[in-house]
Amino acid sequence: MSEITVGVVVFPGSNCDHDTEYAVASFNGVRPVMLWHNDHDLQGAQAIILPGGFSYGDYLRAGSIARFSPIMKEVIEFARKGFPVLGICNGFQVLLESGLLEGALSRNRDKKFLCCQTTIRPVNCSTIFTTQYKESDVLSIPIAHGEGNYFAPPEVLESLEEHEQVVFRYTDSLGQVTDEANPNGSLHNIAGIVNRTGNVLGLMPHPERASEKLLGSLDGRPLFESLYSHIASL
């Protein structure tokens, strides 16, 4: 199998870029390349990850300025051609601002910045990001955000559900979708969604922070494995 190249975009204020690079590099045959926001060259990447952090200090709205970074022109084109793009936390916010995903993320309903372990369930295991999960899995993956409260107008929400674009939901430890298990007030307990064509995923939880035993959970690894097995199969 030839080497897989994954691009990790670095915006000013990204702070999970190196965690993501580390997680990406922990798989055999996968090489991360760091892509500076001012560049235009995706350096042959076969998938792009927009990492977590506070791009541009979250000025104006989380992700709103990063969305206009020079590299985003190429990332948007890359996504529109059907190549995989993954946005984690602030990366999810950037994807929503850029229009690659639908909806918006507002302040957590309890006003708090939340930094804790959550349980989520993959509710659609047929996307290129989730084939290595089972829908019965209950995953322990951390969140760390102040603006993760997923919102979309009713017609968008309905369309997301109808086309099975909701990929992860916050659940309790038994995998039940309950309001108590919803950390931030997201509509329909949404933790992650894909676009209609299934090649762009955004999620608030951090799979890269759940990819090593020492970190207390390995539940993020199958997400990367799913993506790599998809790329390898092309």
Added chain:
Amino acid sequence: MPYTAKIKVTLRQSILDVQGKAVEHALKNLGYHTVASARIGKYIEVTINEEELVEAERICNDISQKLLSNPVMENYSFDLEKVN
């Protein structure tokens, strides 16, 4: 003569404004029991080097929709004043 655009961005009514809620509670705690609600938005001043009002308005709408507000959850309004 340039224009100063005074742009206000507010959360749509259907969106829970947690900052506004916190301020509302604080005002009530201060004894202002007639305060019924508080909502927080953003105020942005932009100077636009345009001679024509119509063109300045077009730019205001453009930048408000493209960057300054997120139409999914925010509304915007603006006033334009000629700078002397």
